[in-house]
Amino acid sequence: MPGGPLDLGLVLGPLRRGPGDPTFRATRDGSVWRAVRTPAGPGTLRVYGHGGEVCAQAWGPGADWLLEQLPELLGAADDPEAFVPRHRLVALARHRRPGLRLTRTGLVLESLIPSVLEQKVTTDEAYRAWRLLVRRFGEPAPGPAGAFERPMWVMPAPRTWALIPSWEWHRAGVDDKRASTILRAVRVAARLEQAVAMPAAEARARLEVVPGIGPWTSAEVVQRSHGAADAVTVGDLHLPGIVGWALAGNRHADDSVMLELLEPYAGQRHRAARLILLSGQAPARRAPKMPRVDIGLL
Template sequence: MWRTSRTPAGAGTLRVSARDGVVRGEAWGPGSEWLLEQLPEMLGAADDPDAFEPRHRLVAVTRHRRPGLRLTRTGLVLESLIPSVLEQKVTADEAYRAWRLLVRKFGEPAPGPAPERMAVMPAPRTWALIPSWEWHRAGVDNKRASTILRAVRVAGRLEEAVGMEPGAAQARLELVSGIGPWTSAETVQRSHGAADSVTVGDLHLPGIVGYALAGDRDADDSVMLALLEPYAGQRHRAARLILLSGRAPARRVPRMPRGDIGRL
């Protein structure tokens, strides 16, 4: 697996391989040392899956079928926050396309012998200087672009949130207009490996959890949170296992994630 990151030490490329139960990491660029130091947590070393106790048969069976599953911690906020903002109110394919176009055009080539066209995401100042027509060309509307621009102006303060507890980190992220509970949860799930930061405000997840645990395909956030209450402290892990179970209600009409309305 190849990965690029803009670390506190600069751009870096990471290559991770596994053979016979041994994981090997190699890294290049100014951020290489930081990436190798962070690698154990990226692979879930800071997670404690034994703290989780299944309360439903479906969850227990899925956990049994996925031995060794861990929540990972990247230790980086912006690289999860910006893609999460791009996912607000659009399909995943649209968000992935926007991220790919913007990173390839305004990022920098990945250090080391990385795969062709692999790039490191832009620095905060570069994000701030992207012209409005380039956002439009990437399919990013003004509300999402403006949220990203507000976030990168306080990038240092947002990156500090990685040293906070997940709840406090979410609160700091939500001080930026346009970032609400959906985006902040999606971010800290990755940056912090937050086991309890369940995503609310999503059009898919409540119905999936409701159907899996109670046969309620029309469940809303309040019903989902009530069903996940027995997993307090581990609600995100429970939701992940439910998603991995493949037990989702059939939809007659495709639905898109709502994302955050924020305070625009």
């Protein structure tokens, strides 16, 4: 397990796709639950603190794989000491969040599919689509998580994704472009999962061979699958303005300005951006939120 402070919510929080994510649950006792499709099959993982230690339980065919992967999931492969703050705001954020580590799931598809769903739509729309599709086509999580008041679900297998009819994508609010990208990805799922053994840059290049997967999506994936400390997200609607405001008082910063501001953190730009987001320093919203589009009306 990683040494030093460990905040389960901060470490595993990026794996949660909205408050109703059927594959992720944080309970009042401080436990974090994950329902996962592992290379060995479906599994459920519970991680919790007890007496100053981190404990875990797992169920299902994927239980052993989940427990073997647990140290990296909790950031054992991460090196937060390699990060040197260059701005007071970033230094303060790091001081206030000593338990932040970058998770490494060792899985590609579980981050890729929800990331594709988040392309060019509001987060609420993407979270709804993920929630509906997983509950309709996934399978109940093994172990006690399947008996929760709101049962947890394991996401569908690649072949199941490939067989989802067009009207079900439509019902979930997913347009043809995003659905087609997911269908192309699941057809080469094995090749994409092999990318976990590659350096993050090579993994991103392999992902981006699939039409519809660009730099925004590949960065969002390797941040989770690889714990990639330098995979800063470009092409995001809000991140450049947040970074620009926090580091230079520039709410109108674009990707090029953001990357210039983050250049002192080369090798650790994703971690720097994460700390900036955790600082809470964001410009007041002036423009209306991205409008929701009901594809059923198109």
